[in-house]
Every structure is written in structure tokens, then in C-alpha cells.
Amino acid sequence: MQIAIVGAGIAGLACAEWLRDAHHSTTLFDKARGAGGRMSTRRTTTPRGDIAFDHGATHFTARSREFRSLVDQWHMQGLAAPWPVAGAHAWVGTPSMNAPLKAQADTHDVRWSSPVTALTRDGPNWWVHIEAERHGPYDAIVVAIPSEQAAPLLSLHDFDMARAAMSVRSHPSWTAMYLFAKPIEIFPDFIRGVGPITYAVRNSAKPARAPGETWVVQADWAWSEKHLTRDPALVCDLLLSALGEAGGTAMPEPLHADAHRWLFSQPSGRDPALLWNRDIRLGACGDWLSHGFVEYAWQSGNALGQAIVG
Structure with missing residues (x-):
């Protein structure tokens, strides 16, 4: 056919x-x-050159036998690697999620x-x-x-x-992407479920990533719906403050910041x-x-x- x-x-x-x-x-x-x-992965020009941010899924699981078999093939081809920081069954695409x-x-x-x-x-x-x-x-x-x-x-x-x-019904989700001049050493590489943050990930800590201090912060759907029509620059500021509150520290000014609104991020489930x-x-x-x-x-x-x- x-x-x-x-x-x-x-x-x-x-x-x-x-x-x-x-x-x-x-x-x-x-x-x-x-x-x-x-x-998805977004590639953007920053003061430190072209940088890739995994602004879709931060990682994925491979629990079922059939999918794990495929992921093992990706691993052998250099297209995926385990990332245990995010969980026992967690994987990421390499050198980018996509x-x-x-x-x-x-x-x-x-x-x-x-x-x-x-x-x-x-x-x-x-x-x-x-x-x-x-x-x-x-x-x-x-x-x-x-x-x-x-x-x-x-x-x-x-x-x-x-x-x-x-x-x-699919819930929306705001994702913010940041590049910093220096490592933020107080933070772990993976933060889950703090305040309005679903995940905050040191993107540069994933396997096979380029050097540089890059972060991806994903807001939960309730916060994202509340701020659905906000300007991306304001969303970046708000989620940067939320990240600082999660770590109990003042955040440095990023060299680059951007935000993406996923309208169909989280299906309500069936x-x-x-x-x-x-x-x-x-x-x-x-x-x-x-x-x-x-x-x-x-x-x-x-x-x-x-x-x-x-």
C-alpha cells in the first residue's frame, strides 16, 4: 500500500x-x-557561539522490552546514552535529544x-x-x-x-533555556518538582553535550496556564527566580535566555x-x-x- x-x-x-x-x-x-x-532540540546563537538546548523532553524511559531493544540499538549507534541522574530507566539522545x-x-x-x-x-x-x-x-x-x-x-x-x-485535553508548558558564564555549583544536575518547576536540568551535564553551563527549566501545567499569554522574556525572568528559590540562592544574570511555550505538552491522559x-x-x-x-x-x-x- x-x-x-x-x-x-x-x-x-x-x-x-x-x-x-x-x-x-x-x-x-x-x-x-x-x-x-x-x-525536540533548539539550536540558537549565543555570545558563546551556537548552543543546543533540549527544550522538549528532558529525558525518556525505556522500560518495555520492545522499546528497550530499540533504545539499545540507538545506544550502539551512538544516538542515545543512559542518564541515571534522572532515574534508573532514564535515557537521553546523543549528542542531542532529537x-x-x-x-x-x-x-x-x-x-x-x-x-x-x-x-x-x-x-x-x-x-x-x-x-x-x-x-x-x-x-x-x-x-x-x-x-x-x-x-x-x-x-x-x-x-x-x-x-x-x-x-x-492537552495542558500547556513553558520551557525556559539559559546559558550562564560560570557553573552554578550549588545545584545538582537534575531538579524535580520544586515550586512551579517540573524539571530543571543542567543540559550541559548530559552525555556527549558541548561544554558550557546551560540549563533547561520546565514549568508545571498549572503555572504555565496561569502565565500562558505572558511575554517570553518575562517568563524567563520568573522561572529564573523560581530556580534560584529552589536552590536557595540568587541567580546570576544569564548570558542568554529564551523561552518556548508548548501548547500541547501534557495530555490529560486516557x-x-x-x-x-x-x-x-x-x-x-x-x-x-x-x-x-x-x-x-x-x-x-x-x-x-x-x-x-x-
């Missing part, structure tokens, strides 16, 4: 891997400029900077619409994007799938589900079907790929 996948994050790529191994042809469409999704997904995406036909606006059917054929352009025909469609974005695409074709997507309509060959996968973690997102895409292959 010729199959289109909307979304080239870890769920979409996991599904594509199964389909390719079964000799189906896949094309992935993603609105982003490059691989990452929940495992490295494993970049390597996977490079082996597939991925159309970046391609926001899908509609899906239509013409008899047995599916078509993918990107603004005024129509791509296809395809034999099947997989929707692997956040629930809020998936619902409109699904609603004209499978109301049960659309209702499942509409029942999930029981893991498999959404595949074999009659019209339409499926959906993603972390919103499995409580919003990297490993669960992969499991969702992997399970859908198996179901399509049969």
Missing part, C-alpha cells in the same frame, strides 16, 4: 518503521522544519514544513491537502499528531476517533487505545492515546503499525 502519515514525531516514525518492514510505501508530512516533536529521530527520519520520505489542512477521500483513494496543494492518492492514512490537531482531520471520516481525540478503521483504512496514534510520554508515544505508533500490517 501507499500510506500517508500526518506527523513525523516518534509515534509517526514508529508506525512508519513497521509499515516499511512489511514492504508498504510511506510518506510522512510534518509542519515542523525538522525531526523532534516531543524530543538525534535518534533525525537518524530514523533520514531513512524515510518525510516532507518537512508541510502543515496538513485536510484529508479527503475519492472512492478508495485518500488525498492529503497542504493549503492549496493536494497530494496522493494514498491507500491509507495515519494521523500521528496531538489530539487537538487530530480531531478536525478525523471528524469528517470517523466520528468515534474524532470523539476520542476531543475527549483529551487508557491506551488502538484506533484503526480497517474499512476505510484510517488510523490514529500518538502520546495522547497513552498518557503523554516518549515511550508510550512509540508504543502507540508501533501498535498501530502492527495492526495495519495485520
